[in-house]
Amino acid sequence: MSAVLSTAPAAPAEAAAHFAARLAFGTDVADVHTDLEAGVPGLIVIDSRSVEAWDQGHVPGAVHLPTAQITERASRVVPRDVTVVTYCWGPGCNGATRAALAFALLGYQVKEMAGGYEYWVREGFAVQTPAGRVIEPADPLTAPVSAAACGC
Numbered sequence: 001m002s003a004v005l006s007t008a009p010a011a012p013a014e015a016a017a018h019f020a021a022r023l024a025f026g027t028d029v030a031d032v033h034t035d036l037e038a039g040v041p042g043l044i045v046i047d048s049r050s051v052e053a054w055d056q057g058h059v060p061g062a063v064h065l066p067t068a069q070i071t072e073r074a075s076r077v078v079p080r081d082v083t084v085v086t087y088c089w090g091p092g093c094n095g096a097t098r099a100a101l102a103f104a105l106l107g108y109q110v111k112e113m114a115g116g117y118e119y120w121v122r123e124g125f126a127v128q129t130p131a132g133r134v135i136e137p138a139d140p141l142t143a144p145v146s147a148a149a150c151g152c
Contacts, residue, residue, distance in 0.1 A: 025100075026112045029120045030143075032085055036061050044078055045085045048099035049117070057127040057134065059087065059120055067095055070102040078103075084110040090118030115142075 010018065035043055036059075045062040047054055054064045065077055067088075078084060084103045088095030096112045103110040113120075121127060124138030124145075138145045 087113040090116040
C-alpha cells in the first residue's frame, strides 16, 4: 500500500482551485525581492516584528509596523490602494500570518511572505542593518549559490 496514495489525490479542478487560492494568499521571498528590485508599483512590504528585531536587520525598503500596532497605525502608514506583503521571522513564526489577518480585517489586500526574514537572509538577499546593507552567502539548502534565482 502506498503511503502517498493512501488518501486519493484531489480531482484536477479541485487541485487547481486549491493551489490558485494558496498563491492568492501568499508569495515568497524571491518574488518579493524581484519586485522590489524592479520597483514594481502597488506593493508595500511590512515587517511586523519588534523594534529590536527590525534594528537587527530588515528587508531594504520594508516599512516597520509591529503587529500590535497595525489596527491603530495602518491607515496613517499604509495607502489603501496597495497590496500589503507581511513578513516576520520565518516559517516557525506565525507573526506574518497574524499581521496579514489584521490588515485583511482593516480591508487591505494582503499576502504573506513565506519564509520571512530568515529565508530572505538564507537566499542571499541584502538586509538593512545599522551598519548598512549586508549580504550573507546563500544557503545551498534554500537557494543556488551560483545563480540569482532558483528558477522555479
